[in-house]
Amino acid sequence: MATVVTLPRLSDTMEEGVIAKWRIKVGDKIKRGQVIAEIETDKATMEFESFDSGTVLKLVAAEGEALPVGATIAVFGKPGENPDAGGKTSEAKASKPVEGTTPISGTAPPEGANGEALIADPAGDEAKAAVEADAEGVSAKPASPEGQGAKDMSKAPARDDGRVPASPLARRLAREHDLEIAEIPGSGPHGRVVKTDVEQAIAAGGTAPRAPASAPASQAATSATSAPAAPAASDKPAQRAPAASTATYSTEADIDGRPYVSRATRTIKLSQMRKTIVKRMGQSKREAPHIYLTTAIHMDRAMAVRAELNAAVDGTKISVNDLIVLACARALRKHPKVNSNYTEAGIVEHGDIHVGVAVALDDGLVVPVIRFADQKSITAISRETRDLGQRAKAKELRPEEMAGSTFTISNLGMLGVENFMAVVNPGESAILAVGATNDEPVVEAGAVVVRKVMRVTLCSDHRAFDGADSARFLQTLKALLEAPMALFG
Amino acid sequence: MAILQIRQAIRDAMKEEMLRDDRVFLMGEEVGYYNGAYKASEGLLDQFGPKRVIDTPIVETGFAGVGIGAAMCGLRPIIEFMTFNFSAVAFDQILNNAAKIRHMTNGQFGVPIVFRGPNAAAHMLGSTHSQAFEPYYAHIPGLKVVAVATPYDAKGLLKSAIRDDNPVIFLESELMYSVKGEVPDEEYTIPIGKADIKREGKHVTLVTWGQGVPVSLKTAELAAKEGIEVEVIDLRTLRPLDTDAIIDSVKKTNRAVVLFHDWPYGGVGCEIIARIQELAFDHLDAPVLRECYEDVPFPYAENLENLCLPTPEKGLAAVKKVLYKRG
Numbered sequence: 001m002a003t004v005v006t007l008p009r010l011s012d013t014m015e016e017g018v019i020a021k022w023r024i025k026v027g028d029k030i031k032r033g034q035v036i037a038e039i040e041t042d043k044a045t046m047e048f049e050s051f052d053s054g055t056v057l058k059l060v061a062a063e064g065e066a067l068p069v070g071a072t073i074a075v076f077g078k079p080g081e082n083p084d085a086g087g088k089t090s091e092a093k094a095s096k097p098v099e100g101t102t103p104i105s106g107t108a109p110p111e112g113a114n115g116e117a118l119i120a121d122p123a124g125d126e127a128k129a130a131v132e133a134d135a136e137g138v139s140a141k142p143a144s145p146e147g148q149g150a151k152d153m154s155k156a157p158a159r160d161d162g163r164v165p166a167s168p169l170a171r172r173l174a175r176e177h178d179l180e181i182a183e184i185p186g187s188g189p190h191g192r193v194v195k196t197d198v199e200q201a202i203a204a205g206g207t208a209p210r211a212p213a214s215a216p217a218s219q220a221a222t223s224a225t226s227a228p229a230a231p232a233a234s235d236k237p238a239q240r241a242p243a244a245s246t247a248t249y250s251t252e253a254d255i256d257g258r259p260y261v262s263r264a265t266r267t268i269k270l271s272q273m274r275k276t277i278v279k280r281m282g283q284s285k286r287e288a289p290h291i292y293l294t295t296a297i298h299m300d301r302a303m304a305v306r307a308e309l310n311a312a313v314d315g316t317k318i319s320v321n322d323l324i325v326l327a328c329a330r331a332l333r334k335h336p337k338v339n340s341n342y343t344e345a346g347i348v349e350h351g352d353i354h355v356g357v358a359v360a361l362d363d364g365l366v367v368p369v370i371r372f373a374d375q376k377s378i379t380a381i382s383r384e385t386r387d388l389g390q391r392a393k394a395k396e397l398r399p400e401e402m403a404g405s406t407f408t409i410s411n412l413g414m415l416g417v418e419n420f421m422a423v424v425n426p427g428e429s430a431i432l433a434v435g436a437t438n439d440e441p442v443v444e445a446g447a448v449v450v451r452k453v454m455r456v457t458l459c460s461d462h463r464a465f466d467g468a469d470s471a472r473f474l475q476t477l478k479a480l481l482e483a484p485m486a487l488f489g
Numbered sequence: 490m491a492i493l494q495i496r497q498a499i500r501d502a503m504k505e506e507m508l509r510d511d512r513v514f515l516m517g518e519e520v521g522y523y524n525g526a527y528k529a530s531e532g533l534l535d536q537f538g539p540k541r542v543i544d545t546p547i548v549e550t551g552f553a554g555v556g557i558g559a560a561m562c563g564l565r566p567i568i569e570f571m572t573f574n575f576s577a578v579a580f581d582q583i584l585n586n587a588a589k590i591r592h593m594t595n596g597q598f599g600v601p602i603v604f605r606g607p608n609a610a611a612h613m614l615g616s617t618h619s620q621a622f623e624p625y626y627a628h629i630p631g632l633k634v635v636a637v638a639t640p641y642d643a644k645g646l647l648k649s650a651i652r653d654d655n656p657v658i659f660l661e662s663e664l665m666y667s668v669k670g671e672v673p674d675e676e677y678t679i680p681i682g683k684a685d686i687k688r689e690g691k692h693v694t695l696v697t698w699g700q701g702v703p704v705s706l707k708t709a710e711l712a713a714k715e716g717i718e719v720e721v722i723d724l725r726t727l728r729p730l731d732t733d734a735i736i737d738s739v740k741k742t743n744r745a746v747v748l749f750h751d752w753p754y755g756g757v758g759c760e761i762i763a764r765i766q767e768l769a770f771d772h773l774d775a776p777v778l779r780e781c782y783e784d785v786p787f788p789y790a791e792n793l794e795n796l797c798l799p800t801p802e803k804g805l806a807a808v809k810k811v812l813y814k815r816g
Contacts, residue, residue: 170774
């Protein structure tokens with residue numbers, strides 16, 4: 001069987017070439033690696049070393065003729081063989097059609113040169129395979145169907161034959177729970193789906209989506225706040241985790257040969273809200289030198305007052321956060337420096353106190369504003385915060401309800417955060433980051449007692465005011481919350 | 490309740506049955522004057538005399554055949570093989586006479602006979618004396634095969650075997666004659682064909698018998714230290730097989746290992762695995778594994794022999810493998 005020699009890709013950008021000079025003639029015996037021609041590429045004239053060996057039966061390409069990469073240029077074979085009687089190539093070369101293999105007018109390619117499987121293609125992607133195949137010395141042998149088949153088998157991904165490796169029990173469980181066994185990643189040997197995999201798939205939402213991590217709307221007023229500083233808190237997709245069907249097997253395997261499950265990486269398009277968060281938080285962190293002061297507040301009495309109020313006044317559901325909003329508003333009245341913002345023209349001290357309350361949404365956060373908070377009763381603040389929080393979750397807030405805040409509170413306490421640093425909202429000079437209220441041992445009068453301790457961190461723009469101002473604000477806030485009756489005076 | 494060794498439990502079973510039924514007699518090599526090669530017939534010659542406790546020449550095929558003939562004539566012989574390795578010489582008698590007489594005579598003759606003796610490898614007995622014979626005998630329709638691992642089971646099952654109207658192969662272990670255990674003072678029997686759950690567990694079913702029982706129980710102890718609860722099923726009877734006990738357990742645990750003292754190829758272990766896959770296929774979460782002898786003629790050298798035997802550590806490895814646990 002004859003071997004077809006094609007025009008090789010000698011540079012990355014080469015698309016066609018010219019045989020500048022043949023170094024061989026019909027009847028020559030060629031060894032692999034022997035220079036057989038000089039080829040002009042788009043860059044240079046290069047020597048072409050043969051990938052094949054054999055006797056030259058025919059030179060197809062004429063010197064000076066421009067040919068596309070992959071075109072037949074010569075035919076090798078055994079002496080006396082008919083060069084037109086169906087060329088063959090090694091199995092490695094037979095795998096892919098090559099562009100530009102159409103016969104060149106005026107030349108007579110060997111029969112079968114149009115048959116894709118017969119085109120030798122040392123160029124492009126196939127070059128390496130061809131070279132490797134040559135290195136194994138297979139090019140001189142007829143393609144072996146068995147060998148080819150075996151290669152295909154070894155290359156085939158675990159599930160390409162349509163058969164999913166799964167234990168009988170896993171199959172039965174999947175059947176009973178109406179799950180596709182093919183969509184469940186297997187953790188057993190060779191990716192076998194086993195009982196625990198199906199159980200996990202069932203737990204992960206074979207029937208119901210997992211509850212989102214965010215707080216229920218009914219508690220919005222209490223807890224549905226988040227920090228501009230912590231966009232991670234908004235990373236609570238309501239939809240399920242990526243479907244198991246996007247999972248595949250990694251080529252990497254553990255020590256027992258079980259492949260790791262690989263899941264697709266995805267890019268989530270930026271929503272308008274996220275773009276705003278990106279812009280404003282970036283601006284704040286770039287421009288405002290932040291300082292952070294933390295204090296621990298004993299909330300025993302505030303909690304007691306809250307409970308008492310809720311029990312005593314019908315229809316009242318005051319949260320700890322409501323008390324913090326009111327206490328902040330009162331403290332701001334006493335410390336106007338904190339209720340400000342820096343401009344190049346000067347520090348703007350706001351006459352009115354509008355407290356923003358960060359609310360976490362599934363895909364971001366918003367900051368509705370309690371206007372004139374220092375002049376509102378605790379019940380009014382509570383009612384308003386709850387209403388704003390619920391409508392924020394429903395995305396029903398009007399723009400003006402989210403504008404004009406002079407100070408912000410971000411509460412992640414309901415998520416168990418002890419203490420954190422927030423990012424100041426541009427246009428303000430401080431944000432209070434509120435942590436959880438926990439029972440803690442506290443030393444009082446030489447004895448250890450249990451107190452409900454809440455840590456708050458005032459995160460502020462150092463351009464507007466200094467650490468001592470911040471500390472004095474916190475002192476006032478602490479005093480108000482630790483003796484909460486003052487809030488009702 | 491008395492604490493007896495297995496050899497004493499066997500002796501007591503034979504003694505009680507010989508007292509109960511004067512058709513019962515014991516025959517074999519060294520069973521009389523020597524009181525049994527492993528002292529399993531101690532005192533029986535003195536008690537019952539040479540007509541019922543018969544020392545034979547070293548001709549297994551002869552005394553096995555005489556026993557079968559006596560059984561056909563209405564007696565109830567107990568034939569002791571000094572080891573079941575020697576029963577190979579009597580194999581034709583057992584295969585073609587004991588197992589088939591009832592069938593070939595259309596029930597005119599039965600063969601109520603017990604062939605008993607130690608089975609499988611003991612310690613450094615070389616390749617020809619270290620073989621397990623249950624695959625050969627359990628293979629044969631017409632025979633019943635029992636393998637015991639405790640004094641209680643040995644006595645109760647041997648009495649049932651002696652009273653059975655069909656030939657019973659009763660497998661003991663040379664290494665286990667001294668195993669002690671409680672045996673009730675009062676009369677009792679254990680039905681042939683009933684497995685016994687020697688230890689309950691919910692994670693893996695470990696099916697075993699004979700010498701495999703103590704190894705399996707140790708395996709379960711090792712596994713328990715790692716939080717794995719292994720259920721150990723002592724089959725006690727290999728034919729007829731207590732399929733329900735195995736399948737019920739596998740349905741509970743979803744995984745099984747068969748641990749036994751025999752070669753892997755063919756045999757009782759394979760029969761058990763075949764039944765599990767047939768009857769509990771949809772309950773299996775892992776392939777059923779075997780832990781057994783290496784597939785070689787047994788070496789005499791102690792170090793090499795030890796490498797061929799199932800061990801608790803190997804059992805644990807198999808248990809973890811069917812649990813998809815590493816290491």
